[in-house]
Amino acid sequence: MDQKYRDAVQLIKTAILQSQYEAAKSANEKQLMLYYGIGKYISLNSRQGFWGQGAIEAISSQLERELPGLKGFSVRNLRYMRTFYEEWRMLDECGDFALEDKTSNLALASAKLERDSDSEIWHSQVPNLEVFPFDDYLSIGFTHHRVILSKAKNYEERIFYISECAHSKWGIRELEKMIDEDLYHHQGTLPNNFAQTMTPGMQALKAVSTFKDEYLLDFINVEEIDVRDTADIDEKVVENSIVNNVKNFILTFGKDFAFISNQYHLDAFGEDQYIDLLFFNRELNCLVAVELKRGKFKTSYLGQLQGYLSVLDGFEKKPHENPAIGLILCKDMNKSFVDYVIQDYSKPIGVATYKTSRDMSEELRKALPDIEELKRLLDTEE
Structure with missing residues (x-):
């Protein structure tokens, strides 16, 4: 095919995909607006006592009879719509933004219910909608x-x-x-020296928000690993489990990470060194070296990782890439101590902890089915 035809195909394909995306986005917006409006109408009627018991069940059943094949309006989903409105009803206070058509019959009926209601429960504290x-x-x-x-x-x-x-x-x-995994509370709180070692400042802020202070590697089940003594479970065992489950690890690690290799070989000045895990982060545009440690944090880990980062920057980094970042993953640490000593290092390093399935509470582990029982159930299903 001539180049001009290939260009035409790409232009048309891009236009089609963009149109499909906009159509899907618009459809999703309209669905949310509809559900919000229905939820508001149900909430005002049911919470204010205008409807009796069993009203939602009766409405759902009648909708199914009058609109056969209709999906998404079960009793449970109608209640979800009510919750959806009640939890976000502060959006009603936004004058420039409406989640529903104010002239629709449903909206007019809800507006009348609001006027007739004497209750104050619908007035909620409004956040900064700007x-x-x-x-x-x-x-x-x-x-x-x-x-x-x-x-x-x-x-x-x-x-x-x-x-x-x-x-x-x-x-x-x-x-x-x-x-x-409580990403909200764990993201951006790991001990690090990014602000002092990374320029410009925005790159440091991106790095802080990229890493968490603790990672749950729940796909590592040490009971299934063939070792004679649990005391023999070391960094190599965890590393092999991560490599075998690299998709799960990247999902845990966060967005924009690409796995390069484990035991990545560095050869500089005749000295052989090996990085446990090496990644590349597209957003940060840099290599990320991860060192796994079985026990509690030690200051010697920082020196070791700084050496790896120096070699990565001097021998591996591409001209368009930013300097490499290091992350130590250990089982335990004193955050205040790590925050203090890490500031003296010149390479960007962060320290985080990790947990495996073995670290789950006894109560939770007892609630989980036995591995053999799971296998038996899977065989039965097949």
């Missing part, structure tokens, strides 16, 4: 909103997960995993 992430809010699906409302309990956390979900394009499982 900085509310409306685009992010409308870009994620209703199911994502349900997960966020059920798992994140305050306004700041919900806004954080909405924005992260929109920008990172998380699926439902990824979103649930991030909330369960």
Whole structure:
């Protein structure tokens, strides 16, 4: 095919994909507006006592009879819509932004209910809507909103997960995993020296927000690893488990990471050195060296990692890349101590802790099914 035809194909394909994206985005916005409006109408009627018991069940059943094949309006989903409105009803106070058509019959009926109501429960404290992430809010699906409302309990956390979900394009499982790991409280709090060692300042801020202070490597199940004594479980065992589950690790590690290699060989001045795990981060545009340590943090780890970073910058870094960043993953640390001693190092380094399945509480582990039982259940399903 001639180049001019290939160019034409690319232009048309881009236009089609952009159109499909805009159509999907518009459809999602309209669905959220509809659910918000229905939730408001149900909330005003049911909470104020205008409807009797069993009203939502009766309405759902009648909708199914009058609109056969209609999906998404079960009793449970109608209640989710009510919650969706009640948790975000502060958006009603925004004059320039409406989640529903104010002239629709549903909106007019809700407005009349509000006027007739003497209750003050509908008036909530309004956040600064000038900085509310409306685009992010409308870009994620209703199911994502349900997960966020059920798992994140305050306004700041919900806004954080909405924005992260929109920008990172998380699926439902990824979103649930991030909330369960409490990403909101763990991101950007690890001991580091990024502000002193990275320029310009924006790069340091990006680095701080990229790494967490603790990582849950729950896919590492030490009971399944073939070692005679749990005391023999060392960095190599954890490293091999990460390599075998690199997709899960990158999901835990965060967005924009690409795995390069484990035991990455550095050869400088005749000295052989090996980095446990080497990644590249697209957002930071730099190599990220990760060192795994079985026990509690030691200051000697910082010197070792600084040496690796010097060699990476001198022999491996591409001209267009930023200097490499180092991360020490250890089982335990004294944060105040690490924060103090790390400032004397000239290479950008952060220190975080990790947990494996073995570190889960006894109560939680007892609640999980036995490995053999899981295998038996899977065989039965097959």
